[in-house]
Amino acid sequence: MKILLCTILTGSVVLIPAFGKSTSDTISGGFYTGKYQNLFTDLLDKSRSEVSARIDLAYQQLFFGDDREQRIYYPVEPDMGYILDVNNNDVRTEGMSYGMMIAVQLNRKEIFDRIWKWTKIHMQHREGKRKGYFAWHCKTSGAVLDAGSASDGEEWFVMALFFAAARWGEGEGIFAYRQEAQAILDAMLGKMPSSNSSRDVTNMFNREEKQIVFVPDGSADDFTDPSYHTPHFYKLWALWADGENQFWKEAALASREFLKKTVHPRTGLAPDYARFDGTPVDAPWGGGQKDFRYDAWRVIMNVAVDYEWFGKDPWAVEQSNRLLDFFHDQGLEDYGSLFTLDGRMIGKDHSAGLVAMNAVAALASTNPNKKDFVEALWELPVPEGRYRYYDGILYMLGLLQVSGNFRIYPLETAE
Numbered sequence: 001m002k003i004l005l006c007t008i009l010t011g012s013v014v015l016i017p018a019f020g021k022s023t024s025d026t027i028s029g030g031f032y033t034g035k036y037q038n039l040f041t042d043l044l045d046k047s048r049s050e051v052s053a054r055i056d057l058a059y060q061q062l063f064f065g066d067d068r069e070q071r072i073y074y075p076v077e078p079d080m081g082y083i084l085d086v087n088n089n090d091v092r093t094e095g096m097s098y099g100m101m102i103a104v105q106l107n108r109k110e111i112f113d114r115i116w117k118w119t120k121i122h123m124q125h126r127e128g129k130r131k132g133y134f135a136w137h138c139k140t141s142g143a144v145l146d147a148g149s150a151s152d153g154e155e156w157f158v159m160a161l162f163f164a165a166a167r168w169g170e171g172e173g174i175f176a177y178r179q180e181a182q183a184i185l186d187a188m189l190g191k192m193p194s195s196n197s198s199r200d201v202t203n204m205f206n207r208e209e210k211q212i213v214f215v216p217d218g219s220a221d222d223f224t225d226p227s228y229h230t231p232h233f234y235k236l237w238a239l240w241a242d243g244e245n246q247f248w249k250e251a252a253l254a255s256r257e258f259l260k261k262t263v264h265p266r267t268g269l270a271p272d273y274a275r276f277d278g279t280p281v282d283a284p285w286g287g288g289q290k291d292f293r294y295d296a297w298r299v300i301m302n303v304a305v306d307y308e309w310f311g312k313d314p315w316a317v318e319q320s321n322r323l324l325d326f327f328h329d330q331g332l333e334d335y336g337s338l339f340t341l342d343g344r345m346i347g348k349d350h351s352a353g354l355v356a357m358n359a360v361a362a363l364a365s366t367n368p369n370k371k372d373f374v375e376a377l378w379e380l381p382v383p384e385g386r387y388r389y390y391d392g393i394l395y396m397l398g399l400l401q402v403s404g405n406f407r408i409y410p411l412e413t414a415e
Contacts, residue, residue, distance in 0.1 A: 029311030031235075036308065036404035039362055043371045044378060051403050054378070058399055059106060061382045062392050069384050072392050073099060073111070074140070080121070081114035082140065085389045090145060092137045093123060093153025098393045100160040105400050105407065109168055112160070113175060118142070119157070120174050129201045132187025133216065151188075151204045151212050152228045158184050159233045162240055166409040178411065182242050189244055194221055209276040210247065210254035214283075223281050226262050226270045227298035231255040232306040240411050259303060260315055264341040268323030270299040271341060280341065291346060292339045294390065300357040301394075305401055307364040309408060320364040327358055328369045332376060352383045352391040356398025363401065374402060 030036045040046040040054075063073040072095070075081040083095035096119045103112035122142035123134040134157070136150040161181035170176050188204040195202050195218035202221045205212055212228045213221040231252040238248035261278025263270045271280035273289035280290035289295075300323060307316035326343060327335050337354050338347025359377035362370035377398055383391040400406040 029307070030309050031408055031410075032311070036407055037363055038404035039359075039370075039374045039402045040378060043362075043374050046378070055106075055399050055403060055405065058382045058396055059102070059108075061384075062388070062396055063111065070382075070388070072389050073115075075114065076118060079114060080118040081111065082118050083115065083389070083393070084140065085137075087386055087389060088137075089140070090137045091118075091123075091140060093119070093134045093150055093157070094136075095389060095393060096123070097153045097156030097160060098397065101156055101163075102393075102396055102400065104160050104163045104167060104409070105405060107167065109164075112164060116161075116180075117174060120180075129191070132183060132190070133201070133204075149204070149216055151214065151216060152225070154184055154188055154204060155212065155228065155230055155233055157181070158188075158237070159230075162236065162411060163409040166411050178240075185237065185241055185244070188216075189247070191216065194218075205247075205251060206276065207247070210251045211258055211276050212251075212255075214273060219284065223273055223275050224258075225272065225295055226259065226274055227272075227295045227302065229255040229259055229299075230302050230306075231259075232302070232309045235310060236408065236410075256306070256313055256315075259299065259319075263299070263319060263323075264343075266322070267326045267339070267341065267343045268319055269326070269339055269341050269343070270296045272296050290341070292341060293347075294337075294353075297337075297351075297354050297357045297394065301360045301397065301401065304360045304362075304364040305406065308401070316364045317366055320361040321367045324358065324361055324365050324367050324369055324373060328372065332372055351387075352380055353394035355380055356391075356395045360398050360401045377402060 038051060040051045041048060061070050063071060065071040072083055072086065073081055074084055082091045083099040085092050085095060096115055099115045100112050103115065119134065122138055125131050125133050125135065130147060130149070133149040134153055135144040135147050136153060137145050139145060158181045161177045165178035165181070170178055174180060192200055192202045193207055198217055198219040200218045202216045202218065204216045211224050214223055214225045215221060234248045234252040234255065238245050238252065241248060258276070258278055262274045269292035271290050272293045272295040273281050273283055275281050282289045303316050303319055307313070330336070334350050336345040336348045337351040339345050355376055359373045362374050380395065383395055397406070
C-alpha cells in the first residue's frame with residue numbers, strides 16, 4: 001500500500017491528512033480514508049478559522065504564556081526545552097513525549113527538536129542494563145530523580161518520532177527520527193522477558209501476553225496500566241518497524257481485547273492499574289489504583305482515537321456511549337474526577353483533563369449527548385495555575401483530537 005500526503009493550511013494550524021488505500025468500502029478510519037472528524041464544526045457549527053484560533057490560543061498559552069501561571073514548556077537556551085510538571089516541579093517522560101506529539105501534530109519542528117534534545121541528553125540511558133530506556137523523571141537541571149522507566153513515555157516517544165520522520169524527513173544524529181524510534185522499539189523488546197527481582201530490567205511488553213507492562217523491572221512487570229494501551233500505535237509499528245512486525249500486530253489485537261475486559265460493563269470506567277486479564281489491581285506500594293483515577297482518564301482517549309484512526313471494532317462505539325451516559329447522569333457541569341469502577345464518586349473536583357478526555361469519546365460515540373461534551377470542552381478555558389501540567393496537556397491533546405488535528409503522518413510503506 002502506497003501512502004500519499006496532501007497538505008492543507010488552515011490559519012496557524014497545519015493540517016495534513018494521510019490517504020491510504022482501503023481494501024473494502026466498509027472500512028472507515030483516518031488511516032484508510034484520510035478524513036478525520038472535526039466535531040467543533042460538525043456539532044457546534046464553529047468555523048474552521050474559529051477552531052484554528054482556539055487551538056493556537058491554547059498552544060501559545062501553554063508553550064509561551066506567563067512563566068508562573070500559564071506555560072508548561074520552558075526553553076533551555078540555546079536549543080533545548082522541557083515540559084514541566086508544575087505541581088511536582090520535575091520533568092517526566094509522560095509530559096516530554098506528549099509535548100513532542102503536540103509539536104509534531106502542529107508542525108512545530110523547532111519545539112519538537114528542543115524537547116527531544118533535552119530528553120536524549122538528560123533522560124535516556126546510554127549504557128548498562130537500562131540502555132535505550134529513559135529515566136521517568138528528572139529535576140529541571142536534568143539530574144535524574146529515578147532511573148526507572150514508565151512505559152508510556154517510551155511508546156509516545158516512538159510514535160512522535162515516526163511522525164516526525166514522515167513530516168520533516170530523516171535528519172542527522174539524534175534527529176534521525178526514524179532511526180531513533182527504531183532504537184527505542186529494539187530496547188523495549190530487547191531486555192529480560194520477565195523477573196521477580198527489582199534489580200532486573202525487563203522488556204516493556206510481556207511477550208506471552210503481548211501487553212505493555214507498568215514498569216519494566218521485576219517489581220512491577222507482572223501487571224499493566226490500562227491507559228498505556230495504545231493499539232492504534234502498535235498497528236502502525238506493525239507496518240513501519242524494521243522488525244517484530246507480527247508481534248506489534250498481535251499486540252494491537254491483544255490491547256483491544258484487554259480494554260474490553262478491564263472497563264466496567266455498566267459505567268465504562270477503567271482502573272488505573274490491572275492484571276493482564278483486565279482484573280483491577282492496587283500497586284504494591286500504595287492503594288487506590290483499582291479505581292478510576294488520573295491515569296485512567298486517558299483510556300477514554302485511547303479507545304476513541306483507535307476507532308477514529310482505524311474504525312475496527314464497534315465495541316469502541318458501545319464503550320464510548322456507555323461512558324458518556326455515565327458522566328451525563330452525574331451532571332455535566334460538575335461531575336467528579338475520581339470514581340470506584342461501579343460509579344461511586346471518590347473525588348469531587350471537576351477537572352479540565354477529564355472534561356477534555358470525555359469530549360474525545362465523542363469521536364466514537366453515537367449518543368445524542370456527545371454534543372454536550374464537545375461543547376463543554378469548547379467552553380473550557382485553557383488551564384492555568386498549579387495543576388496546569390496534566391490538565392493542560394490533556395486539554396491540548398483533546399483540542400487536537402476533537403478538531404481532527406490528531407492525525408497519522410505515514411511513512412511510505414509497501415504492502
